[in-house]
Amino acid sequence: MSLRSFFSRLLTSRSLGRRSDSEGGTHNIKKSTPEEENKKVSWRHYLLQLFIASILLLSALWLLLAVWYQYGAGSIITWLSAIVIIGLLTALLSSRYWMTVAKQLHDKPSTSNTNLTKKAIRKKSASKWLAGLYVVTWCIGVGWFFSIEAEQDRDWMPEVSQQLSYTRDATNPDLVTFSNVRNFDWHTDAEATERWDTRTVDMSKLSGVDVTNSYWMGPLIAHTLVSFRFEDDRPLAFSFEIRKEQGEDFSALAGFFRRYELSLIAAEERDIIYTRSNARGEQVYLFPISHLQQHEIKALFESYLTAADDLNAQAAWYNTLISNCTNIIFYMARMISGDRLPWDYRIWVSGWLPNYLYDVGMLDPNPIKDRQPWSIDTWYKRAHINPKVLEFDNLTHLNSDTDRHKFNHEFSEQIRQGIPMPPLADSQPAAEKNAHSAAQESD
Template sequence: MVGGCKSAEKMVAPSQYRNWQPQYSLLPTAEFHGSQVTIRNVRYCKYLDGDTYVPNWYDKKIDVRNIRAVDFVLMPFPDVPALAHTQVSFEIAPPGETPQYLVVSAEVRKEVGEEYGPIKGSARQFELAYVVADERDSLLSQTNYRDRDVYLYRSTATAEQAQRMFVDMMARVNGLATRPEFYDTLTNNCTTNIVDHINRVQPQRLTYDYRVLLPGLSDKLAYDQGLIERHGTFEQTKSQAYLNPRTALYDGKTDFSTFIRR
């Protein structure tokens, strides 16, 4: 009965005030001053093993004009590869400096003791969070500590389109910081939000089909619609995008984002 009451309560309205898992305890925000933006609460969880991590956050200042590209990231679910988590990573390249990368990811904002489930995700049982993260958090943690396959594709977006998408995503970040929403497995998830951002930047650029609802297949959709760079066939492109062999060699000394893109 206690669990049922909790479920009924959660279905009424989303909230910012729950007993969140540590990695979801803080939400990011973005403060704009012309082209300059300060992003608060960029997450960097340092993993010790698959379940143990030390959560950290930092603030980052960037000039939106230095965003040069955006990458598409796919992480299939091990047991059901037709399902996956998707996110994007923005390349920020100030003149004469090594490019930096920031991940933006729409996720379930899980409470302590809570696990994701697609059925629960359609029953207003999870809040939606946008996470802005360091790639060492969002990518390295999955490949080297959780043994998940990760694919990194360079999109075909121009620098101007990548900049507009970043600004649009930061507006969404700020909106969720003040107006919480429920996550929904079919209509308000990681992939549907990316599609919405793309289509706001380029109206009707990406059409909806079943591969949006089965995001483990969304890289093929992106390939077919020319949203990611092609390197031969789709199978060849996907093989080149596979990150795990590269992250397995990472020595922890060089810049991670540069290392995995060699």
């Protein structure tokens, strides 16, 4: 027998064997009964119905909240919108429900099948019209929502009433003169002596950057500020905040619905940190960032200047998730440092930002060389501002601008007690290497 004949007969026998198995072994394969097939289809149908109902409910809830936060509970627009949206949604869900009931009844043998079929057709047609009307209504609502523009001119609260602006020296661009630097004297959490200063800083003297977290709503939520240190001058703090109107309170949920404009504040630390640690009683922590070169700090400082320009040119909305006090800073910093600041869920859980900085090596686990390394718990203990300024009297000896500047300097020194200030990195490779080593050590 030739080799060709052998393989031909082998393949033929295997093919016949498979065919015979498939034909003769059908009694071993359990066929699905019509009832089981209908049950599978029914479950898929229910899951699809649940998915559609969830989408409809969530979309209606989003639109109702958008109208609610724009016009308030007492507005006739809010009530009319609620009536229309809820009415359409109820009719649509009801129509889809009776379509399901009609289908189930239709599948059962009955003398009234013809009537049920006609009803099902009418319900299906009505459901299509209601669905189209709801989609059109919702699209109109979405178009209205995204057409709402942020404004510059409102009755703002005093602490956000002014907009930050600046000028550069014509002969030395590193000299930046800010207008409307906030320097309030806070008496209580709601009362302060207003003062907006003009201040000139030299970017060539930048020596470091600190991140301050102020916890006002549990351990997960914190307001983030950034302070820039200078070789021969007191620090200057920047803060992205909501621009509240008179009598307006903050709501994290309202922050999703274009309720608050975004504001950039430049302030003395004795103002913007003291009001949180002492006047409001929030728990405040200051963390110096390590392994940075001066050009990186300068680039971050420049990004704040750009943000001030943008907000002066066009008002912007605050958003609780995508444009808040923490992730805006991260976006700016990542443009400068790139992969040294990897994406992480803690960017959106602002209370854990120090833990993130510690894990990526930007918060040095060994700030005092040849000493015991600091865990993140040690950092929190050393960085805690409140015990350091518990007895600080914010209104003592403020008889002149000179006294006030001296007092500002004293407060900035006091909140940094017990925290070694990291030196600037000599080069980019050294900065990246040291940050990588610190990240490994933190692990």
